[in-house]
Amino acid sequence: MKKRILVSGGAGYIGSHVTVELIAAGYDVVVADNMSNCDRSCFDGVRQITGRSELPFVEMDFCDAAAVERLFSRYKIDAVIHFAAFKAVGESVAEPIKYYRNNLLSFLNVLEAARNHGGCNVLFSSSATVYGEADKLPVTEQSPRLPATSPYGNTKQICEDMLRDAIAADPSIRGIALRYFNPIGAHPSVLIGELPRGVPNNLVPFITQTAIGKRACLSIFGNDYPTPDGTCLRDYIDIVDLAQAHVCAVTRMVEGRMKEGYEIFNVGTGRPVSVAELVTEFEKVNGLKLNYKFADRRPGDVVAIWADTSRANEELGWKAKRTLAETLASAWAWEKHLAEQ
Ligand code: UDP
DSSP states (O other): OOOEEEEETTTSHHHHHHHHHHHHTTOEEEEEEOOSSSOHHHHHHHHHHHTOTTOOEEEOOTTOHHHHHHHHHHSOOSEEEEOOSOOOHHHHHHOHHHHHHHHHHHHHHHHHHHHHTTOEEEEEEEEGGGGOSOSSSSBOTTSOOOOOSSHHHHHHHHHHHHHHHHHHHOTTEEEEEEEEOEEEOOOTTSSSOOOOOSSOOSHHHHHHHHHHTSSSOEEEEOSOSSSTTSSOEEOEEEHHHHHHHHHHHHHHHHTTOOSSSEEEEEESOSOOEEHHHHHHHHHHHHTOOOOEEEEOOOTTOOSBOOBOOHHIIIIIOOOOOSOHHHHHHHHHHHHHHHHTO
16 A cells, blocks of 8 residues: 655645655655645646646645644545745744744644544654754754744744654654755756745845846855855755655655654755855856845854754665756756746
8 A cells, every 4th residue: 555645835845846756756645735835837847747647736724723634534644744834034023923823833733633633654844944053063963953043943943842742742643853954956857946936035046036137136145254255154955855855754754664753854965065156156057157246144144054964864864966066057947947938
């Protein structure tokens, strides 16, 4: 019997890539999304890549407890991967209540349904933001979580704690939190990728939109940081590599190979790259010149963060494979594909 995975927020940037990899690995998938921050075209892209025109899709809001309950009654779910959440740091500062309501309530409903249906494997989509400005780099999963600097970051910490506590109280629930570093790039088919609404907050979509002429100029936020070239250091992870980490984590859960009821893994490359380096690499790989300028630091940015990936490498048997060059080429191919639409 094939195992069935529920992907909440499965029409979004990460969820769509994860769905593709789950299907490639032989899982049955049910995608559910309220379509609040994605485009129907991404789900169509998933169907096209996988050749599964009948791939189940449920349009629903995970804040609706009765709807989540109905979903768990309708399908026998072996594991749920929870992506359904808001993710814009700045917006979360301006609208904290909206963020707490959506991100906490949706996950609470998932945990409640898991408990009501005799337990479940739960994979939570967390973030390296929980480490804040770490004292020691690279960060391991044991590195302290620092007080969150935004409501968005706080929701990630609270959801991790909700999962940990639910598991401690009920052994029929097991869970993994994956802490993502900076996911970038697009599927090589260019049928799915990131679709930021409005002006992108993230670096790579801003770069590709500048290169295509949608934005006049990229601002590099800060060049006086205590780093080799003065710009911030991050760990940019290819979206397909990141998606494959989910397959490894889900498989570990459904095959009963977890060593503890609740486990945490960093999902990054282990390689720090500065903003200036990323821009230069993008120009080189794609043979173009980017219009950019140095600007003030962006409030709330940490100076540097990258992952110690040993635990994911050893325990999940997963390692990021794609080079930064390949990933930046895929990001540019995706932007050009969008321009042709
Ligand atoms: N960044 C930048 N210009 C932009 C967007 C981002 O210089 O238009 C920098 C940002 O200051 C940070 C890095 O790029 O150092 C990654 O930012 P992003 O928002 O993509 O991810 P974060 O690490 O903040 O989650």
